[in-house]
Amino acid sequence: MYRYRTRLPHVDEHLFLTDGGLETTLIYHEHVELTHFAAFPLLDRPDGKAVLDRYFDRYVGLAHEAGTGVVLESVTWRANPAWGAKLGYDARALDEIQRRAIVQLVDIRGRYESAQTPIVISGNVGPRGDGYRADAAMSAAEAADYHDAQVRTFSGTDADMVAGFTMTYAEEAIGVAAAAKASGMPVALSFTVETDGRLPSGEPLGDAIMRTDAATGAYPAYYMINCAHPSHFGAVLARGEAWRHRVRGLRANASKRSHAELDALNDLDDGDPDELAADYRALLPLLPRLAVVGGCCGTDHRHVGAIGRATRSRESRH
Numbered sequence: 001m002y003r004y005r006t007r008l009p010h011v012d013e014h015l016f017l018t019d020g021g022l023e024t025t026l027i028y029h030e031h032v033e034l035t036h037f038a039a040f041p042l043l044d045r046p047d048g049k050a051v052l053d054r055y056f057d058r059y060v061g062l063a064h065e066a067g068t069g070v071v072l073e074s075v076t077w078r079a080n081p082a083w084g085a086k087l088g089y090d091a092r093a094l095d096e097i098q099r100r101a102i103v104q105l106v107d108i109r110g111r112y113e114s115a116q117t118p119i120v121i122s123g124n125v126g127p128r129g130d131g132y133r134a135d136a137a138m139s140a141a142e143a144a145d146y147h148d149a150q151v152r153t154f155s156g157t158d159a160d161m162v163a164g165f166t167m168t169y170a171e172e173a174i175g176v177a178a179a180a181k182a183s184g185m186p187v188a189l190s191f192t193v194e195t196d197g198r199l200p201s202g203e204p205l206g207d208a209i210m211r212t213d214a215a216t217g218a219y220p221a222y223y224m225i226n227c228a229h230p231s232h233f234g235a236v237l238a239r240g241e242a243w244r245h246r247v248r249g250l251r252a253n254a255s256k257r258s259h260a261e262l263d264a265l266n267d268l269d270d271g272d273p274d275e276l277a278a279d280y281r282a283l284l285p286l287l288p289r290l291a292v293v294g295g296c297c298g299t300d301h302r303h304v305g306a307i308g309r310a311t312r313s314r315e316s317r318h
Helices: 022-028 040-044 050-064 082-086 092-110 140-155 170-183 205-216 232-239 241-247 259-264 273-286 301-310 311-316
Strands: 016-018 070-073 119-125 161-167 188-191 222-226 247-252 292-295
Touching: 016 050, 016 247, 016 259, 016 301, 022 050, 040 050, 040 092, 050 070, 050 092, 050 301, 070 092, 082 092, 082 205, 092 140, 092 232, 119 140, 140 161, 140 170, 170 205, 188 247, 205 222, 205 241, 205 292, 232 259, 232 273, 241 247, 247 273, 273 301, 292 301, 301 311
Parallel strands: 016 070, 016 292, 070 119, 119 161, 161 188, 188 222, 222 247, 247 292
Antiparallel strands: none
8 A cells, every 4th residue: 555645754854865867777787778768668578677676776775874765766757658659568558567667666665664764656757758858749738638547557556656757848747747636646746957957848947847836736746857967957046046945856967968968879978976966965055945866867876875975964954
């Protein structure tokens, strides 16, 4: 049974860890081929679940070492109708494999959760289009209809919440929030930005958050930033605008490169874990309600471990 759907512990307690760049870790460190950058089909491979278990075990271990909780995201970022069709999964197959993705995390929670390390399970919802571009644009109503099936699947599992990741324009985020509200699921929404701190759609980050809140009655539990380096959005946060208080999660890229530059690479730019951790520490005064820290493309357990150590100063205030 889900444990935290009516009260997400990372919203009002200590800083929680989450994982790093799942797909880049699998491709470049585990040497796993991911068609269309999709990790969920691994659950259908003979050794796939074991690979994913090892991945998640590292991050739960980091949380135990840090004495904090952890948010585990299901491996379903690409498990929506458009990407599923490209990978040979129809609606029924997507529903089934997403349920198994949550069962995997429930099993991990059963093995490792403790009073000191609560484990929150999140059903991960990715964009209909590319995570780097504002393509396949939909209206908010179209987005709600598009993402409804995936969110409803998660609502029928032991997931505590859903999270819309790598949102490139506000209408899709509004649609994910509407689908979550219709299913009674807590939701976090994570936007990505370009090197100028604006969404790929061109909209300023703060405007996208405020517009999403206005359209949904501030339904999202919180917002996040993912798939961008702190140097891309630090100046935007430094303006001190009120919407910063709605940003409670951060999963930055290891690389300072733009999305276009990363898309053209044939190797991994994993940056410097300690430098990235220092960037996170510098952002703490700018994100006074930061609740979840992890990584995105190019990051792995080294980066998240360093980020956890660097942000422990936040815990001294509790």
